[in-house]
Amino acid sequence: MDLLAAMKERILIGDGAIGTLLYSYGVDRSFEELNLTHQEQIVNVHQAYIKAGADLIQTNTYAANYLKLSRYGLEDQVKKINTAAVRHATQAAGDQAYVLGTIGGIHGTQSFASKEEIKRSFREQLYCLLTEKVDGLILETYYDLDELTTVLEIAREETDLPIITNVAMHEPGVLENGIRLPDALKHLENSGADIVGINCRLGPYHMVKSLEDVPLSNKSYLAAYPNASLPAYHNGKLIYENEPDYFKSCAKDFRNEGVRLIGGCCGTTPEHIRALAEGLKNLTPIKEKQIHMESTPIQLKEKQVQTKTPLPEIAKKQHSVIVEFDAPKHLDTTEFMEGVKALNEAGIDAITLADNSLASPRISNMAIAAKIKQEIGIRPLVHVTCRDRNLIGLQSHLMGLSTLGIHDILAITGDPTKIGDFPGATSVFDVISFDLIKLIKQANNGMSFSGKSLRKPTSFHVAAAFNPNVAKLDKAVERMEKKITFGADYFLTQPIYSPDKMIELSKATRHIDKPIYIGIMPLMSARNAEFLHNEVPGIKLTDETRARMRAVSANKQQSVEEGIAIAKELINTAMEYFHGIYLITPFTRYDITVRLVDYINEKVQSVTGKQTLRAIHHH
Structure with missing residues (x-):
């Protein structure tokens, strides 16, 4: 039988x-x-x-x-x-x-x-x-x-x-x-x-x-x-x-x-x-069965109305500036908060907060995000890495962010622990960035990672990382397209130090309708330039940029000014081809970032004849 x-x-x-x-x-x-x-x-x-x-x-x-x-x-x-x-x-x-x-x-x-x-x-x-x-x-x-x-x-x-x-x-x-x-x-x-x-x-x-x-x-x-x-x-x-x-x-x-x-x-x-x-033993199969009454499904509440225009919507229509300013590695937040106030007054759209970048511990970016949102009123864009949390921790973390009214997230896989301060620590990686993006969007539909109802939807706008500093840009763009299919709303790039690379990226992403924020990080010294080029994954400098920094290496202040000059040149190209600028603050020097925001303000005013970013964003 x-x-x-x-x-x-x-x-x-x-x-x-x-x-x-x-x-x-x-x-x-x-x-x-x-x-x-x-x-x-x-x-x-x-x-x-x-x-x-x-x-x-x-x-x-x-x-x-x-x-x-x-x-x-x-x-x-x-x-x-x-x-x-x-x-x-x-x-x-x-x-x-x-x-x-x-x-x-x-x-x-x-x-x-x-x-x-x-x-x-x-x-x-x-x-x-x-x-x-x-x-x-x-x-x-x-x-x-x-x-x-x-x-x-x-x-x-x-x-x-x-x-x-x-x-x-x-x-x-x-x-x-x-x-x-x-x-x-x-x-x-x-x-x-x-x-x-x-x-x-x-x-x-x-x-x-x-x-x-x-x-x-x-x-x-x-x-x-x-x-x-x-x-x-x-x-x-x-x-x-x-x-x-x-x-x-x-x-x-x-x-x-x-x-x-x-x-x-x-x-x-x-x-x-x-x-x-x-x-x-001695039991035969049943032939009929009465189904239990299905419980009434929980009705999801409508999404919360946000008071600020979503970042991807801003960057689709006009120039937008966000700034990465990492939380301290210690518990004294005085200087950090002063920097956030200065950047807010400059008129940026958001402060982005890394999630223990380079696998080095800092104050929890969720805690610091809540603090700057409440005390200063600036929008936090919180990075969420897959490295440090299993699926339980990730879902709990996202629920916490939503409860705090933090709706802007950068979903990233994360740097491996071996490059950080605790090389003996373990990396989790239950998921990678693609899966995390998908799970966040699932939460936006009111559903937990396991499929259970959250009783109300989250309202996250999800940014994804993009690295254009590769030999084959078309392969990187394919990864970008894949992240879009998983739900990415916009992109933040690794720092770019080549105007030609920005132009190449613009041509390669003409078919992409998601905003791209171009990463620009001012250089502080020739040693800083060589470290970034040779030791930090995903960052490459041009030979010309490295030579310019070496030429002023004997003078600390000249090195800083040359780094700012290079950043301004990169901003010129970025603003010509993209709406989004992603400024990465070097070594907590927020004064340098404020100078670059002011420079962008001047360009917006001179090129379009419109109000500065400061006036637009604080209207």
């Missing part, structure tokens, strides 16, 4: 976590590599689940794809690993259990693969599994419904075997993009899945609750693979602490929600599967 025919008649039991069992044995590396090195151990794991009552076992291939194996230098072993995995599972199963070829999700908090890379990687692994004649496929732990749909459609074109598709949820009942579980499962059914369900992240209680609103279907069956529990962390290891007997009591609950395939995910062992089997 084939898999679907068996499921029509009774509830089938899946296996539990392979990785959890191997982890408990002290194996802590690529579990998929063990298909080649520890055949007997893998076969024993499969047999342990079959003896516990599993009707279906999964191949040890969850991460046996090119992209994930490359983390261990095993990318050339895809065929060998998948082939061996199926053979081990088939040997263990005999005629006692069905063998499912397992393919796990790739997109996640640690994966930045493109859709085309995922397709190629999936096809390679799929071919290996189908060649070995598995009884079906299980696509599991997909947080991204679009990714799962893409690979499901590929699989369905290649095979008529039964396909199980399991999504994973951060929050009960909703996927990370806000799609309700019933809608997601219906979509997968319509895309060709024979069995649709959920696995990972949640334990039995929340999985059962999530399934209460999922109706029975005539076209597909339901599956559930809950985690053993929420994990605890002891002595550097994740530990799942619930008792297997708990699964026995939960088995009937899953059956009552119409589930026809029940197994286990993280933390589950043969004892959990044995408990499921005992709990389901």
